[in-house]
Amino acid sequence: MTTALSRKEVSKHDSEEDLWVIVDHKVYDLSDFVDAHPGGSVVLTQVAGQDATQAFYNLHRHEVLQQYSKLCIGTLEGEKPEVIDPQPGDLSKVPYAEPLWLAPQFAQFKNQYYNDSHRRLQKAMRVFVEEHIAPEAREKEKDGTFISQELIDKMAKENILAMRLGPGKHLHGREILGGGVVDGKEYDYFHDLIVSQELTRHGQRGFQDGNMAGMTISLTAVRQWLNNDELKDKITEEVLSGKKKMSLAVTEAFAGSDVAGLRTTAEISEDGQHYIINGTKKWITNGMFSDYFVTGCKTKKGFSVILVPRTDEVETKLIKTSYSTAAATTYIEFNNVKVPRSYLLGEEDKGFIVIMSNFNHERWMMACMVTRWSRTVLEECLKWSHQRLVFSKPLVTQPVIRHKLARIISLVEANQAWLESITHQMNHMSYAQQSTLLSGPIGLLKSFATRSAHEIADDATNIFGGRGLTQSGMGRVVEMFHRTYKFDAILGGTEEILMDLGVRQAMKFMPNAKL
Numbered sequence: 001m002t003t004a005l006s007r008k009e010v011s012k013h014d015s016e017e018d019l020w021v022i023v024d025h026k027v028y029d030l031s032d033f034v035d036a037h038p039g040g041s042v043v044l045t046q047v048a049g050q051d052a053t054q055a056f057y058n059l060h061r062h063e064v065l066q067q068y069s070k071l072c073i074g075t076l077e078g079e080k081p082e083v084i085d086p087q088p089g090d091l092s093k094v095p096y097a098e099p100l101w102l103a104p105q106f107a108q109f110k111n112q113y114y115n116d117s118h119r120r121l122q123k124a125m126r127v128f129v130e131e132h133i134a135p136e137a138r139e140k141e142k143d144g145t146f147i148s149q150e151l152i153d154k155m156a157k158e159n160i161l162a163m164r165l166g167p168g169k170h171l172h173g174r175e176i177l178g179g180g181v182v183d184g185k186e187y188d189y190f191h192d193l194i195v196s197q198e199l200t201r202h203g204q205r206g207f208q209d210g211n212m213a214g215m216t217i218s219l220t221a222v223r224q225w226l227n228n229d230e231l232k233d234k235i236t237e238e239v240l241s242g243k244k245k246m247s248l249a250v251t252e253a254f255a256g257s258d259v260a261g262l263r264t265t266a267e268i269s270e271d272g273q274h275y276i277i278n279g280t281k282k283w284i285t286n287g288m289f290s291d292y293f294v295t296g297c298k299t300k301k302g303f304s305v306i307l308v309p310r311t312d313e314v315e316t317k318l319i320k321t322s323y324s325t326a327a328a329t330t331y332i333e334f335n336n337v338k339v340p341r342s343y344l345l346g347e348e349d350k351g352f353i354v355i356m357s358n359f360n361h362e363r364w365m366m367a368c369m370v371t372r373w374s375r376t377v378l379e380e381c382l383k384w385s386h387q388r389l390v391f392s393k394p395l396v397t398q399p400v401i402r403h404k405l406a407r408i409i410s411l412v413e414a415n416q417a418w419l420e421s422i423t424h425q426m427n428h429m430s431y432a433q434q435s436t437l438l439s440g441p442i443g444l445l446k447s448f449a450t451r452s453a454h455e456i457a458d459d460a461t462n463i464f465g466g467r468g469l470t471q472s473g474m475g476r477v478v479e480m481f482h483r484t485y486k487f488d489a490i491l492g493g494t495e496e497i498l499m500d501l502g503v504r505q506a507m508k509f510m511p512n513a514k515l
């Protein structure tokens, strides 16, 4: 029960020492807060005893009121708050803020791709992300330290780590998010899409990668290509239980997407039973805290992929990039590392197929994530242009702003629709069929999604103006997006390489057709 207060009563508290304000029909006593207010005391004194709703929403995000809810002393009598107060798990009612299948306006209609288990999983994931992941993500993004073991354990317990590998036997018999959400046997690529998209909604880009991204792109290769089943199961369990961490170590300063140029070598030891690995790797996500590295190496007649456990001969150093060091981006040196030959993935000298087919899920996942993140930025732009007053009118009354919003909406919706069409196809194909037929389309999808992000980041920053350049406050989401969307455009294959791959793969199937 909140105290009912009259506007007349509020107006009496109009000095710096005794300072009340009204924001969205609620009354806040700022007398003790005024000296600590980041915007200073002058601005607050100017609105003391008054309704400051408009001024407040021109300068703060709604979450500030949630953080400082203790300052609220009552509600105006006979009045009710009007601004939506989002709670963990809520769907956004802002148009286009949710994908079509999820948008509350469309909930009553059947969707061809999603069933009740997808809806249950989405709901459970959103609550989990908002309650457990988002608070840590904000903290780690800022201080640059790595994900906590406590959070990893929680995700392992709910089998969120296992879900991130995509559908497969590793999910059979697992109790997902407390049970009753989705049966591991029914888990398909739309469930996978939901998990990827919900995991990005905290908007902390460095932490997003810090949150076990290394595992999601490397354990998949181990599951698919490690020849010894017993070893495969042991390692899978260690990693999915959160006890051990893993990353994908392919890129080098010498060669990135050009696998043929790699210089890390794996030579057969004198006893014939081991590989001796020497060389360096760069930009390895999660490398700092990894116990295993799925490593691309030069072997006698070609390129091979080997699972390398951490030993004293593996040295890891942190690299600072334009997002947070929470991602644990790493420079690695392998100095005579001895690895049993049974740790080879696929066949010796035939590692190209291992890496190329493993890329599909990674790139598809990145398309899921950057598309969802673009949508979050769209929601920010819609809210901001609706609430921001310029020359006494909302920003959205300007045709130039509506034009930008139209472009952003179209890009986000086009990406999601293409993503869902490919996802549907993946559900009906084997791993080998996906490798043959989908690596081109997935490459093109990822590069289109990140080209779109490039345009969205540009338009969104212009819509937000100075606020889009500030790491805290109103424009913090847009600032982060603009600063870090390039990670999606480069990691997992650059736009140029992927666009080229898409066309080259199409040419493989080109018939002798003439104009």
Ligand code: HEM
Pocket (backbone or CB within 6 Å): 021, 023, 028, 030, 037, 038, 039, 040, 043, 044, 047, 052, 055, 056, 059, 060, 061, 064, 065, 068, 071, 472, 473, 474
């Ligand atoms: C419940 C009342 C209020 C609370 C809890 C509050 C809290 C805050 C906080 C936490 C910030 C830091 C920036 C951010 O995180 O967004 C801030 C900034 C600011 N606040 Fe407030 N504030 C309140 C009311 C007001 C009002 C009524 C005004 C003006 C009439 C105001 C003017 C400002 C200004 C000018 C800034 C700096 C904005 C910037 O750097 O862009 N605040 N406030």
